[in-house]
Structure formats: structure tokens, C-alpha cells
Amino acid sequence: MSDRTLDLLRDGYTFADTVRARIGNLATRAAPLKLMGGPALLIRGTEAVRFFYDTDKFRRAGAMPLAVKAPLFGRGAVHGLDDDSHRHRKQLFMHATTPERVEVLVAEVDREWARVLEGAGTLNVYEASVGVFGRAVLSWAGTGMDAPQMEDRAQRLAAIVEGFGVPGPPWVRAMLARRDSDAWAKGLITRARTDEGCAGQGAGQAPALDLVAAHRDADGQLLDEHTAGVELQNMVRPTIAVSRFAAFIALALHEHPDWVARLRAETTERGTTVGGPLARAFAHEVRRVYPFVPMLPARARCPMQWGGQQIRTGQRVLLDILGTNNDPGEWERPADFDPERFLDLDPTAIENFVPQGGGSAEAGHRCPGEDITVGLMAVTAAHLAGRDWTAEDAGMSFDLHRMPTRPQGGPVLQFTP
Numbered sequence: 510m511s512d513r514t515l516d517l518l519r520d521g522y523t524f525a526d527t528v529r530a531r532i533g534n535l536a537t538r539a540a541p542l543k544l545m546g547g548p549a550l551l552i553r554g555t556e557a558v559r560f561f562y563d564t565d566k567f568r569r570a571g572a573m574p575l576a577v578k579a580p581l582f583g584r585g586a587v588h589g590l591d592d593d594s595h596r597h598r599k600q601l602f603m604h605a606t607t608p609e610r611v612e613v614l615v616a617e618v619d620r621e622w623a624r625v626l627e628g629a630g631t632l633n634v635y636e637a638s639v640g641v642f643g644r645a646v647l648s649w650a651g652t653g654m655d656a657p658q659m660e661d662r663a664q665r666l667a668a669i670v671e672g673f674g675v676p677g678p679p680w681v682r683a684m685l686a687r688r689d690s691d692a693w694a695k696g697l698i699t700r701a702r703t704d705e706g707c708a709g710q711g712a713g714q715a716p717a718l719d720l721v722a723a724h725r726d727a728d729g730q731l732l733d734e735h736t737a738g739v740e741l742q743n744m745v746r747p748t749i750a751v752s753r754f755a756a757f758i759a760l761a762l763h764e765h766p767d768w769v770a771r772l773r774a775e776t777t778e779r780g781t782t783v784g785g786p787l788a789r790a791f792a793h794e795v796r797r798v799y800p801f802v803p804m805l806p807a808r809a810r811c812p813m814q815w816g817g818q819q820i821r822t823g824q825r826v827l828l829d830i831l832g833t834n835n836d837p838g839e840w841e842r843p844a845d846f847d848p849e850r851f852l853d854l855d856p857t858a859i860e861n862f863v864p865q866g867g868g869s870a871e872a873g874h875r876c877p878g879e880d881i882t883v884g885l886m887a888v889t890a891a892h893l894a895g896r897d898w899t900a901e902d903a904g905m906s907f908d909l910h911r912m913p914t915r916p917q918g919g920p921v922l923q924f925t926p
């Protein structure tokens with residue numbers, strides 16, 4: 510069996526289907542392959558999600574290749590921890606993302622969009638979203654920066670996500686942005702720990718920066734300044750990365766004008782651009798259909814069998830995220846863009862809907878930022894649907910061979926008065 514690592518870099522989001530096609534079974538839930546010099550198993554579907562999120566069977570330490578981990582998550586991040594140290598560190602993120610805190614952030618984004626869209630003639634959705642989400646989350650996190658500083662930092666954090674998966678200059682730019690942002694975040698942690706102005710704030714009101722600065726690991730020690738800075742970034746950077754989904758929201762509205770009318774009517778009826786059930790369903794369908802995270806790796810703790818395939822101790826198993834969200838064997842009309850499939854139900858209860866991971870956020874590795882993501886996306890969809898605009902089809906195209914991808918042209922919207 511030949512090694513497929515270079516194919517993964519070349520094929521991008523089409524890699525998983527290519528692997529299945531190569532073994533002559535596009536419908537398979539378990540495709541063996543060789544990756545990064547060792548055997549691996551690519552799995553998808555509901556049973557695969559249950560298997561992958563069984564922490565007795567898999568560990569995360571050493572699972573993510575260093576070339577991805579170093580720029581994207583940073584050294585010592587929660588993503589690569591296991592067992593008690595993971596559960597303990599994860600509590601920090603659960604505290605920082607309570608419904609009350611998410612509500613404050615979404616309200617801030619709502620105000621920012623209203624301000625940015627007021628009288629706007631044209632708008633590059635991706636670039637504008639980096640600014641809107643960046644200013645909102647950096648202020649919400651308690652960084653104490655002024656608007657131009659937040660704008661600049663948001664660009665650098667967005668550059669990490671833009672380049673971490675693309676060999677060559679984009680990856681180098683991502684690493685440089687990571688090094689610079691590590692120093693910035695470490696400085697904030699130092700300041701928060703020495704700043705007596707924060708003393709006396711209850712944990713309920715303390716901003717995310719102060720929660721991270723005060724967090725103690727399972728051994729009772731404060732996180733070292735580098736690691737604390739890394740985890741602060743692990744809240745802020747992915748919030749800014751929701752801008753990639755914002756660009757896909759514009760694409761989806763462009764292609765589905767009936768949904769523009771429905772979202773606009775919902776906002777009029779409810780009298781607010783925040784929290785509309787249709788806008789939230791629209792956000793979920795955008796997360797299901799459009800590519801962001803392609804797959805997730807874990808390493809087997811023991812010898813196992815799954816889907817008729819043998820797995821050795823230490824072997825990589827990859828959960829196919831896109832292939833699970835669009836599996837024709839499990840989803841009705843998976844190729845149709847239909848937000849109604851998410852109306853009136855709790856999407857976290859759909860085991861095979863995994864744009865931000867599966868299983869439990871509290872007990873496992875599932876993303877703690879789903880409420881933030883969906884809240885920001887829904888409010889963005891409501892604002893964009895609330896204006897009249899046109900956009901060139903050309904600006905909507907995105908490259909499935911680049912990870913991560915986004916509509917390359919922004920897209921740019923031309924507003925009509």
C-alpha cells in the first residue's frame with residue numbers, strides 16, 4: 510500500500526472520496542490507507558462517531574501532525590490532552606462559554622454588524638467579518654485593546670487559520686503570525702496576573718482573559734504564561750475564524766433567494782436580528798454543507814477491530830467530518846441545501862452532525878465553541894438577509910483542493926439603496 514500523505518495535501522477536501530474510490534467502495538464506512546508512514550483507518554457515519562469519541566479506545570496525544578498542531582493550536586493546547594488533564598483544562602473553556610457569556614458576545618457582534626452595514630456601499634464579507642468578530646471577541650475577552658489594535662490582531666489570528674494547512678508561503682505566514690500572537694497573548698496573561706484592578710471580580714463576571722490567567726491545572730498550579738496565552742488564543746482565534754462560515758453564508762443566500770425573504774420576514778416579525786430559529790437553522794445547514802474541518806485524527810490505545818478492519822495500538826484513525834455530515838447512507842437528500850431539516854430539534858442530539866466534532870463537549874473533545882459559532886452565524890445571516898445586494902458569481906467560487914477553503918472573492922456584495 511503506498512503512502513497517501515502527498516495526495517492529502519493535493520486533493521484537499523476530495524481526499525476522503527478518493528481514498529474510498531481507490532478501494533472500489535464509495536459507500537464504505539471504513540477505508541484503510543497508509544498515511545505519514547503508518548497504517549491509518551478513515552471512518553465515517555453514526556457508529557464511527559460513537560467509536561471515535563470513546564476515550565477509553567482513543568487518545569489525542571501525538572495524533573495531530575506537528576505541522577498542523579504547531580501553527581493552529583499551539584504548544585500545550587487542550588486539543589492534545591487526554592484523561593484527567595484534559596477534563597480539567599476543558600472546564601476552563603466550558604466556564605468561558607456559558608449561555609450568558611455567549612449572549613453578551615452575540616449582542617456585541619449584532620451591534621458591530623449594524624454599525625458596519627450602516628450606509629455601506631460594498632462589503633467584502635470575509636474581510637468585514639474578520640473585523641466585526643475580531644473587535645467583538647477581543648473586547649469581550651477583556652484584552653483592553655483599542656479598535657485599530659484589535660483590527661490588527663484579528664488579521665494576524667485570521668492569517669493562522671488561512672495558512673496552517675497550505676504548504677509554502679501561507680504556512681510560513683501562519684507560523685510567523687503564531688509566533689507573534691504567542692508573544693502578544695503571553696503579555697496579556699502577565700498583565701492580567703499583575704493587574705490588581707481585577708481583584709474582587711467574581712468568576713461569573715470576569716472576562717475570558719482573567720479566567721485563563723487564573724485557571725489552575727489538575728496539579729493545582731497556574732498554567733505557565735505560554736500555555737495560558739495559547740489557550741486564550743484558542744478561544745479568540747476560532748471565533749474570528751467564523752468569518753469563513755460568514756463568507757459561505759453570503760454564498761448560500763446568493764444561491765437561495767427564498768431564504769433571504771424568509772430570514773428577512775423572521776427579523777421583521779421578531780423585531781431583532783438575534784436568535785431567530787430560522788436564522789439558526791440556516792447556520793446549521795451552512796455548517797453541514799460547506800467545507801471547513803475535513804477530518805480529525807486520534808490514536809488507538811489498544812488493538813481493535815472496526816468495520817471489518819484491524820486497528821493496531823498507536824495507529825491513527827481519522828474521522829471523516831465532511832463525509833459524515835453528507836453521508837448519502839444516513840442523510841436524506843444530503844446534496845440539497847435545506848435548513849428546514851434543523852428546525853425544531855437540538856442539533857447536538859444528531860450524532861452524525863459533526864462540523865465541530867461529536868460526542869460530549871464537557872466530557873470529550875467536542876468543540877466548546879458551537880454556541881458562539883451558531884450565534885455569530887445566525888446574527889450575520891439575519892443582517893445580510895436584511896439588505897438588498899447583488900454579487901458576482903465569480904466571487905463565490907471556492908477551491909476544494911485547498912484546506913481550509915472559502916469563497917475566494919470575499920464574496921463582495923454591492924448594496925442597493
Ligand code: HEM
Nearest residue numbers: 587588744747748750751802865866874875876878881882
Ligand atoms: C469556525 C467555527 C469552528 C469550527 C469549525 C470548530 C471546529 C472544531 C473542531 C472540529 C474541533 C475538534 C473536536 C475534536 O477534536 O473532537 C474543535 C475543538 C475545539 N474548539 Fe472549535 N470550532 C469552531 C469555533 C470555535 C470557537 C468559537 C471556540 C471558542 C471557544 C472554539 C474552541 C475550541 C477548542 C478549545 C477546542 C478543543 C476542545 C478539546 O480538545 O476538548 N472553537 N473545534
